[in-house]
Amino acid sequence: TRNGWIIECLIEGNETGIRSGGEARNVVLSANTFRNNESDLSATTCLIDWDDGYLGNFWERYEGSDENGDGIGDTPYTLLLGVNAGPSDTIDRFPLVEPLVGSEDETEGALLQISYELGDECDVLYSLRTTESMQFLLPMIAETYATIRMKQRVLSAPGNGLYVIEEAIVEDEGTLTINGFPEAYETSVGTVTIRSIHRLGIMPEPGYGTLSADIAGVAMPAQLPARRVKTGDSWSASWVVDAEALGLDEGEQRFNAVFTLVGFEEIAGQVCAIIDGRLTATLEGYSFDPNLGARTHLAGDTIMETTAYFSLPKGRIVKQLGTLATSTSAYISGMEIFSYTLEGEVSLTEVPTTEIDEQDHPTSEDIGKARKAFEQGMALLLEGDFAGAEHVLAHATDLFAKAGETELAGNALFGMGMAQMSQEKFWDAIPVFEEAARLFHSVPSPHDEAACFNSLGLCYRRLGEHERALECYYRVLDLSGEDPATQSTALLNIGVCLVG
Incomplete structure (x- = not known):
């Protein structure tokens, strides 16, 4: 097999x-x-x-x-x-302590299964009310009330169980009061995206919990358990954000989260698991401040308490309420020079999609924009601007996918993967090449699919994962058909792996 x-x-x-x-x-x-x-x-x-x-x-x-x-x-x-x-x-490496299938009573408790599929889309409405206090030279108190509407869309679903979810901010409005003077504001930043990658088990079936997430380069562990849970059950997770991700010279921020299933409730005709969560974070780090010409010590604590309503039929959180409190101080030679505190309330509500945006229907103009972005990205790749090429080709991929141009989306993804490889971002390139291979397989285009597996093999080889590299090169051989050039390339790479 x-x-x-x-x-x-x-x-x-x-x-x-x-x-x-x-x-x-x-x-x-x-x-x-x-x-x-x-x-x-x-x-x-x-x-x-x-x-x-x-x-x-x-x-x-x-x-x-x-x-x-x-x-x-x-x-x-x-x-x-x-x-x-x-x-x-x-x-x-990750054995289950309870069976997910074949248990004596599969009706007892509930499996909190994440259930996104390719193309899923929903709007989420955030409500944020905060009071901030800052002391640096002069005191400042700011009160904010804002609503943020975000559109979540599953961009791709590589066969290894990764969902790539885009959250695009489409509306941000509210009131900001600084030292007693209110000012309304409204922004529209629909081009800004936040990418998160979720590991959810086997595609396209629902997975068992968010088994891994990578948000803005920060790896997060399981937030939902891979087992049946009953009222009163608790589970926990912890992770660390390093100095580089925080923009510090040294230090880290440690996160610890504890969750408890407190019961079940029916909301809008769907059964929801009610989950109480408590997140604590501790910051300790150092950086050199060029404006002050001194080494600054940063220390801070954060506590966030939430109640989330996880829809069992939808497979995601549809409502969440919480409070947030954080404090941070900066010191030079033991003397506090800056302090910041924030207290606030946050809520999240999923907004049902009742109408289809006209932008969801691709036009010839949309496809033209996608082709132009692809050409620009490939030109940057040839010029050696690999970071720029990666960004532009990611945008081209999104445009082609939205227009339903599967093969062209695969071409853009392949170029994006090459740009990441050129920056030695091999772990980032692997899911990109896997998704490109899946798209070419659906066309089908065996030659292009083989090129993706060949690049995957190179990524794994550079990472020292020789067995996985061999698997990819054998796959190239399977796809080569009667093409002698592809066959010889695959055999050469297999030989290099076996010797190395």
Whole structure:
């Protein structure tokens, strides 16, 4: 078997759970239940991933703990091999502590499954009310009341379980009062986007919780557990933002979050899980201030408490209420030179889409803009402006995708991946090439799909992931057909990997 997924299966009562008589490559298993099997694996040689990078399987023999209650074991599981098993990968790095399928009572509690699909779109309305106090030379008090309307859209869904979600701010209006003087403001910044990448298990099926998120370059762990939860259950998550992401010379900001399921409630005809959350963050860092000509010490604390309503049928948060309090101080030689505090209330409500925006219907002008952006991006790539090319080609990809031009979107994505590779941003390039390969596969265009896997192999090779690189080069060989040039390139790269 090559290039396959085995998910959400109940594998029980066998002499061995998985048997492979030949060489299996690029096979991923996750969210399965292995129970009452004499052994887990019997195979000659195989390259099987026993987790998808974030979510593994339930193994009856696993005896590890789950200290933070996220449903994933704290230690890996080593498979029990059968008598005929040869050298194989035998580690599930993220074993489940409870079965997601085949449990004795699958109606007890609830699975908080994220459920986005390619093309999904919804509006979210944020309401923000804050009071800020700042002391630097002169005191300042600012009160803000604002509403922010954001459109969420799933841009792409690569086959490895990554959703790329765009949130574009389309409206921001409110009142700002500084030292008692009110001033209304209104802005429109629809071209500004915030990109977040969510790992959600197997596409296009719903995943089990937000198993990973990368927002503005900051990696965040699970916010929803990969297990059934009942009223009163709690789970936690923690992560660290380093100095570079904070714009400091040294230091870090540590985040800790604790969540509790307090019950269920029906809202607008849909059952919602009510989740209380408490987030704390501690900042400690240093940077050189050129204006003051001195090294500044920054310290701060943040507390955010929220109540979220997670819609079980929709698979996402549809309402959230919360309070926020933060304080930050700056010191030079132990003397406080700046202080800042903020207290506020925030709410989020999903707004049902009742009408289709005219911009959702592509026109020849839209396609023309996409082609122009693509040509500009490729020109920047040839000129060596790789960062500029990456930005412009990402925009071209969005325009082509919106216009339904699948193959052209694949071309733009491929160029974007090349720009990222040229900047040695290999981890960023991998999901881009994977999505381009998926688009070319749907056209179909085997030659272009092979080029994507060839670039994926190069990324993995540069990262030292030689087994994954080999999987990609074997895929190129599968796609080469009778093209001698593609075949020779694939065989050469396979040889380099095996020797290296």
